[in-house]
Amino acid sequence: MVTAAQTLPARPKLTHAELFTGFFQAGVMGFGGVLPIIRRMMVDEKNWLTQMEFNELFSLCQSLPGANVVNLSFAFGTREAGPTGAAAAALGLMSAPVAIVLGLAWLYGHYGGLPPVRHALLGLAATAAGLALGSGLRIAVPILTIPRNVLLAATVYGLAFGLHFSLLLIALLVLPVSLGLAWRAVP
Amino acid sequence: MSLGLLGQLALLFSKLSLLAVGGANSTVPEIARVVVSQKHWLSASQFSQFYAIANAAPGPNVIIVTLLGAHVAGLTGGLVATAAMVLPAGITAAIVASMFDKHREARWRRVAQAALLPITAGLVLAASCVLAGQSDTGWLTAALTILTALLTWRTKLHPLWLLGAGALAGLLFL
Numbered sequence: 001m002v003t004a005a006q007t008l009p010a011r012p013k014l015t016h017a018e019l020f021t022g023f024f025q026a027g028v029m030g031f032g033g034v035l036p037i038i039r040r041m042m043v044d045e046k047n048w049l050t051q052m053e054f055n056e057l058f059s060l061c062q063s064l065p066g067a068n069v070v071n072l073s074f075a076f077g078t079r080e081a082g083p084t085g086a087a088a089a090a091l092g093l094m095s096a097p098v099a100i101v102l103g104l105a106w107l108y109g110h111y112g113g114l115p116p117v118r119h120a121l122l123g124l125a126a127t128a129a130g131l132a133l134g135s136g137l138r139i140a141v142p143i144l145t146i147p148r149n150v151l152l153a154a155t156v157y158g159l160a161f162g163l164h165f166s167l168l169l170i171a172l173l174v175l176p177v178s179l180g181l182a183w184r185a186v187p
Numbered sequence: 188m189s190l191g192l193l194g195q196l197a198l199l200f201s202k203l204s205l206l207a208v209g210g211a212n213s214t215v216p217e218i219a220r221v222v223v224s225q226k227h228w229l230s231a232s233q234f235s236q237f238y239a240i241a242n243a244a245p246g247p248n249v250i251i252v253t254l255l256g257a258h259v260a261g262l263t264g265g266l267v268a269t270a271a272m273v274l275p276a277g278i279t280a281a282i283v284a285s286m287f288d289k290h291r292e293a294r295w296r297r298v299a300q301a302a303l304l305p306i307t308a309g310l311v312l313a314a315s316c317v318l319a320g321q322s323d324t325g326w327l328t329a330a331l332t333i334l335t336a337l338l339t340w341r342t343k344l345h346p347l348w349l350l351g352a353g354a355l356a357g358l359l360f361l
Contacts, residue, residue: 123357
């Protein structure tokens with residue numbers, strides 16, 4: 001199992017073209033959710049961030065309103081190349097999916113009822129769920145190395161998956177506790 | 188007339204954008220409530236078809252608002268709805284993230300980050316289990332999910348191979 005180094009060697013800031021093409025590829029390939037592809041692209045392929053840096057940025061974006069990966073493209077684009085960098089990353093991420101979904105809506109209207117299409121879509125959906133779970137493990141396992149985090153993550157998991165609490169409610173319940181524990185633990 | 192509709196789309200989705208804590212998927216019920224029960228732009232079954240299409244398409248699931256906008260006011264409507272859904276939250280994220288970057292070493296920032304990480308871990312695992320629960324209709328789909336999860340976790344195999352294999356398995360065996 002490869003564990004990324006704590007910090008990567010310094011690299012020059014990314015250009016607008018690099019941001020656009022990186023996020024464009026992730027958008028085009030992100031079937032069933034872009035998080036697995038984005039994580040792979042940024043951490044494994046392009047070494048833009050370590051897994052832990054990715055986790056930090058992603059958890060910030062997740063705690064703010066909006067679509068997580070879209071927020072990530074805005075935040076990362078800004079960090080690399082300012083507001084226009086955010087535009088490059090977000091446009092890269094969104095342009096192809098927006099065009100494709102409009103095309104798919106048309107196709108589905110014509111052929112969606114055909115059994116082979118339905119069956120392939122079922123298989124696709126199950127695989128996409130596996131991808132989400134796998135990248136969830138990639139994100140969670142490095143975080144779950146201290147007991148405090150295991151306990152908090154298990155609580156959040158139980159509230160979200162077991163009891164179907166809304167995210168707002170979970171944040172209101174867990175965040176104060178988590179902040180309090182972190183306040184005592186972080187030097 | 189259609190400008191009025193575009194204005195409504197822009198207003199509605201920029202409002203939802205800032206309320207969408209937890210990402211697109213946790214906001215879908217709220218979106219459905221507004222566009223189906225309140226605005227009567229489409230039926231509940233049309234909405235769930237749009238949801239399935241948005242999931243089958245590549246890209247962030249937030250593109251369901253592209254379909255809703257296009258349904259209501261054509262191509263322009265789709266683009267306006269998408270921009271409205273993405274911009275307010277995205278700009279907020281960019282501002283907060285650069286504030287965090289500026290204060291990398293500040294203690295409040297490290298405390299906030301340390302507090303958010305375990306919540307993220309719990310949420311990503313819960314979200315993927317919800318997704319698995321929706322997609323796994325039998326032993327074959329469940330096996331596909333588990334196998335894919337293990338391969339994604341332990342190897343660097345490209346997701347497109349896995350997705351292709353999954354679609355093929357569905358075509359042949361389901």
